[in-house]
Amino acid sequence: MLKTLRFEPLKESHISAILEIEKETNAAPWSERSFRNELDHKYGVFLVGIEQAEVVAYGGVWLVIDEAHVTTVSVAPASRRQGIGQRLMCELLDRAKAAGMVCSTLEVRAGNEAAIYLYKKLGYDVVATRKGYYPDNKEDAVVMWLYNLDTWEPPRS
Numbered sequence: 001m002l003k004t005l006r007f008e009p010l011k012e013s014h015i016s017a018i019l020e021i022e023k024e025t026n027a028a029p030w031s032e033r034s035f036r037n038e039l040d041h042k043y044g045v046f047l048v049g050i051e052q053a054e055v056v057a058y059g060g061v062w063l064v065i066d067e068a069h070v071t072t073v074s075v076a077p078a079s080r081r082q083g084i085g086q087r088l089m090c091e092l093l094d095r096a097k098a099a100g101m102v103c104s105t106l107e108v109r110a111g112n113e114a115a116i117y118l119y120k121k122l123g124y125d126v127v128a129t130r131k132g133y134y135p136d137n138k139e140d141a142v143v144m145w146l147y148n149l150d151t152w153e154p155p156r157s
């Protein structure tokens with residue numbers, strides 16, 4: 001049961017907890033420097049989910065002209081399947097929409113069913129595949145787009 005989940009912009013003090021989650025979560029983990037680049041990013045939004053004073057999730061988008069590019073989204077393994085990933089994505093999309101973005105895109109590993117289901121639930125469609133896109137294991141990337149961000153509303157459940 002999520003009692004105190006809230007989202008706040010990335011701060012320096014979040015980074016060590018994020019790096020711990022990132023190691024467990026991402027086959028090609030972002031470096032500390034990559035996260036630091038997201039601090040106060042002029043054309044980005046990067047949010048951290050906090051539940052009971054612990055970092056449980058993080059994710060970001062870059063605002064590119066009128067497109068919101070999702071750069072990363074992760075929920076700590078012990079906190080999954082409680083709706084946190086969906087709430088995080090909804091926060092990111094709401095903020096991107098408020099910043100004037102009219103569509104959103106992302107790449108996801110073709111075998112990452114959980115993430116693909118999440119993005120489909122939010123309204124993204126699969127539009128292309130990039131063969132062998134990921135250098136660590138040559139896995140294909142699925143390219144997904146949400147075209148109507150300007151009129152987008154979060155799913156009801």
Ligand SMILES: CC(C)(COP(=O)(O)OP(=O)(O)OC[C@H]1O[C@@H](n2cnc3c(N)ncnc32)[C@H](O)[C@@H]1OP(=O)(O)O)[C@@H](O)C(=O)NCCC(=O)NCCS
Nearest residue numbers: 073074075080081082083084085086108114115117118121
């Ligand atoms: C993908 C990820 C962010 C989902 O976070 P989460 O908090 O567990 O997801 P939620 O509980 O908010 O689930 C929302 C929806 O996503 C889908 N979903 C999430 N996990 C799923 C799973 N294991 N299997 C199938 N569908 C899943 C479902 O549609 C779910 O809706 P439902 O509960 O009504 O069925 C999480 O699994 C994660 O951090 N994975 C590792 C990092 C990653 O792959 N990031 C994406 C990179 S592009």
